[in-house]
Amino acid sequence: MMQQPPPGGVAPPSSMTNDPSQTQQYQQQPQSQPWMMTSQQQQAGQPVPPPAGWNPQPVPPPSQMQQYSAGSAATGSGEIRSLWIGDLQPWMDENYIISIFAQTGEVVSTKVIRNKQTGLSEGYGFIEFVSRAAAERVLQSYNGLPMPSAEQVFRLNWAALGYGEKRQEEGPEYTIFVGDLAADVSDYMLQETFKAVYPSVKGAKVVTDRTTGRSKGYGFVKFGDESEQIRSMTEMNGMYCSNRAMRIGPAASKKPATDQQYPKGHQEALILGGLELISAEMIPL
DNA sequence: GGTGAGCGC
Numbered sequence: 001m002m003q004q005p006p007p008g009g010v011a012p013p014s015s016m017t018n019d020p021s022q023t024q025q026y027q028q029q030p031q032s033q034p035w036m037m038t039s040q041q042q043q044a045g046q047p048v049p050p051p052a053g054w055n056p057q058p059v060p061p062p063s064q065m066q067q068y069s070a071g072s073a074a075t076g077s078g079e080i081r082s083l084w085i086g087d088l089q090p091w092m093d094e095n096y097i098i099s100i101f102a103q104t105g106e107v108v109s110t111k112v113i114r115n116k117q118t119g120l121s122e123g124y125g126f127i128e129f130v131s132r133a134a135a136e137r138v139l140q141s142y143n144g145l146p147m148p149s150a151e152q153v154f155r156l157n158w159a160a161l162g163y164g165e166k167r168q169e170e171g172p173e174y175t176i177f178v179g180d181l182a183a184d185v186s187d188y189m190l191q192e193t194f195k196a197v198y199p200s201v202k203g204a205k206v207v208t209d210r211t212t213g214r215s216k217g218y219g220f221v222k223f224g225d226e227s228e229q230i231r232s233m234t235e236m237n238g239m240y241c242s243n244r245a246m247r248i249g250p251a252a253s254k255k256p257a258t259d260q261q262y263p264k265g266h267q268e269a270l271i272l273g274g275l276e277l278i279s280a281e282m283i284p285l
Numbered sequence: 286g287g288t289g290a291g292c293g294c
Contacts, residue, residue, distance in 0.1 A: 086291050116294045124291055159292060177288055207289050218287045252288045 081108075081132045082159035083139055086124040087152060087213045088112065097127060100148060106134035123210055126159050144186035152213025153186050173202060174229035175251040179218040181206060182242035190219055193241045198232055200225035220251055 085097065097110045112125035129135040135158075143156045178190065191204035206219035223229040237248040 082293095084292055111293070113293060118294095122291090122294065124293095126293065155291085157291080175288095179287055181287095205289060207287080210291095216287065216289090218289090220289065247287095249288085 079132045080158060080160065081130070081135045082126050082128045083135050084124065084157045084159040085127060086155040086157070087208060087210060088121055088123050088125060089150060089152075089213070090121050092121070092147075092150070094125075096148075097125065100142075101127065101138060104129075104134065104138060106130045106138075144188040147213075150213065152208075155187065155208075171224060172226075174223045174226045175220050176223070176229055176233055177218065177249045177251040178204075178221055178241075178246050179249065180244055180247040181215060181217050181219055182244035183215050183217070185215060185219070185242050187219070190221060190241060193239075194221050194232065194236065197236070198223060198225070198228040200228045 092112070094110045094112055097112070098107060101107045101110075106129050108128040108130055110125060110127045113122040114120060115122055127135075127138070129138065139156050139158070142154045144153050146153055181190070185206055187204050187206050190206055191201060194204065195201040200223045202222040202224050204219060204221045207216045208214060209216060221232070223232070233248050233250070236246060238245050240246070
């Protein structure tokens with residue numbers, strides 16, 4: 001039950017990833033990757049350099065690093081310039097995060113959320129940038145890439161909740177279940193794979209084991225358009241994402257989307273005062 | 286292998 005903490009030294013990043021399927025294909029070659037066909041905005045200025053090797057520095061005790069309060073990310077203008085980062089290992093502290101993004105020169109602060117009682121990391125944190133554009137550049141370029149000294153990839157997203165403004169609420173969502181995912185498929189890769197075919201795709205999520213950061217081999221894709229969701233279930237079934245054919249199925253809805261269907265197909269609710277309505281179709285013989 | 290989770294602890 002040991003994970004491998006980098007004890008101040010360089011942890012062997014991929015000592016056990018000899019799996020040929022683990023090739024770093026999802027790295028820096030946008031034009032050659034089908035799922036990246038949508039070159040996100042031309043990054044004004046210089047693109048964010050890929051995380052090279054992170055230089056492990058002596059890790060100060062947690063007690064010394066409580067000062068990063070990212071606090072109100074939405075100031076004045078109300079623009080969101082913070083990212084949420086998840087799947088953090090217990091040893092991934094503020095310094096680790098800062099080291100990674102320091103080269104952008106645009107990080108204002110970072111904060112790892114810890115349990116009040118135990119002081120242990122809750123596995124997620126926040127990174128505040130000088131501007132929304134800066135945050136977006138990092139979101140687009142780092143998401144899905146391998147994290148330094150770890151055998152997992154970055155899981156980044158906008159820090160949205162709690163700061164009003166900008167929240168979704170763009171209508172119902174239709175989700176599908178996607179199984180048989182290759183081990184290297186990330187949220188972003190999965191999303192782009194579908195978005196390339198279905199414009200209404202809103203997002204995708206690969207389920208991972210929080211303690212290892214490894215994919216559990218399945219995930220979900222959300223659509224804004226129901227017809228696309230339905231079509232995708234047949235059209236994308238068996239299609240490849242990375243090096244494995246996906247298996248698609250309906251998702252057990254977890255979020256009641258606006259107009260939830262009746263769980264069992266019962267129509268009891270239709271008893272609007274007239275038993276006549278309940279005709280033969282309701283009564284299985 | 287299989288129907289998530291993760292928003293300021």
